[in-house]
Amino acid sequence: MSPDVIDEALTLLRARYIFPEKAEAAAAAIRRRRQAGDYAGLDEPRLAERLTAELFEVCGDKHLRVRVRDAELHAALTPQEMTAAYREQVRHANYGIARVERLDGNVGYLDLRQIADASAGGRAIAAAMELVSHTEALIIDLRRNRGGSPNGVTFWLSYLFPDDETHLNSIYDGESGNTRQFWSLAWLPGERYLDRPVSVLTSEVTFSAGEEFCYNLQAHGRATLIGQTTRGGAHPTEFFPITPTLEITVPVARSVSPVTGGNWEGTGVVPDVEVPAGQALATAYRRALEHVLTTSAPASVLAEARSALNDPAAAAAA
Structure with missing residues (x-):
């Protein structure tokens, strides 16, 4: 592997990483190992794996990594072509919305695998929220959500707050020094979706914008988090090509909660109710059904809720 590949990766790291001192320390460590011959004979996949491990050893940042990509993804695409490719990818993924359902007892359920940019996924997000808008309680499943767009998080969460007076998050950009x-x-x-309980399901897979979704709701006391502590990545990231098939992902900004003054980087988001991820939906559904029975919902809905609550197998299979 050419030394130029490592040099290019380190140049991008030092120029763009949100924590310059950590970037310099990581670059120095990798140069020492290169001089010792640690990378001799490595092909791109093995080099990417080794560099990622060493970047994490110094920086402890799960967004900071070197990885192999298909050549088409780096083939001289213009920003417009990149945007079009992204929109096509999220369209085929149904804008991250894997499932929308009304569970027995009039409990809404959303399975979100990705947080789409609001400019691409806004109509789908609105449609999903319309389908659960008349439920008595809502469960949002982020156990397989690996991230996405901060403005998508804002769009989703705005349905859970009454107006435009909730400051959800801020993002400090390292290059400009501006905070959005x-x-x-x-x-x-x-x-x-107001004045009704919301549960959010989490796992060790939940990452990045999926974690922001959780963290913002928890910080504002708007939802109960059920499941496992999330993966712990709070730094918005950009992707930079090194070769036609190799790239480095570099965190260029950091989230700052207006409520806590911090974020979930390295620690993850700790759930309010800790259970194995596989039990999170059954736990949330049971809690939602118990809530339904305290409401003035129609008799038919209350009967559904009682029946579901008295059938542990059905709740476990939810």
Whole structure:
């Protein structure tokens, strides 16, 4: 492997990483290992794996990594082509919405695998929220959510707050020195989901923007998190090509909660109710059904809730 590949990776790291001192320390460590011959004879996949491990050893940042990509993804695409490719990818993934359902007892369920940019996924997000808008309680499943867009998080969460007066998150950009604030939106297509309980399911897989979704709701006391502590990545990232098939992902910004003053980097988001991820849905569904029985829902809904609550097998299979 050419030394130029490592030099290019380190140049990008030092120029763009949100923590310059850590970037310098990591670059120095990797140069020492290169001089010792540690990377001699490694092909791209093995070099990517080794560099990622060494970057994590110094920086402890799960967004900071070197990885192999298909050549087409780095083939001289213009920003417009990159945007079009992204929109096509999220369209085929249904904008991250894997499942929308009304469970027995009039409990809403959303399975979100990705947080789409609001400019691409806004209509789908609005449609999903419309389908659960008249439920008595809502479960949002982020156990397989690996991230996405901060403005997508804002769009989703705005349905759970009454107006535009909730400061959800801020992101500090290292290159410009500017801080962008993300507030709940003043207007949304469809109804907001207010005055009803929301549970969010988490796992060790939940990452990045999926974690922001959890952290913001928990910080504002708007949802109960059920499951496992999340993976722990709070730094917005950009991807930079090193070769046609190799790239480095570099965190270029960091999240700052207006409530806590910090974020979930390295620690993950700790759930309010800790259970194995595989039991999180059954636990949340049981809690939701218990809530339904305290409401003035129609008799048919209350009967559904009682039946579901008295059938542990059905709840476990939810």
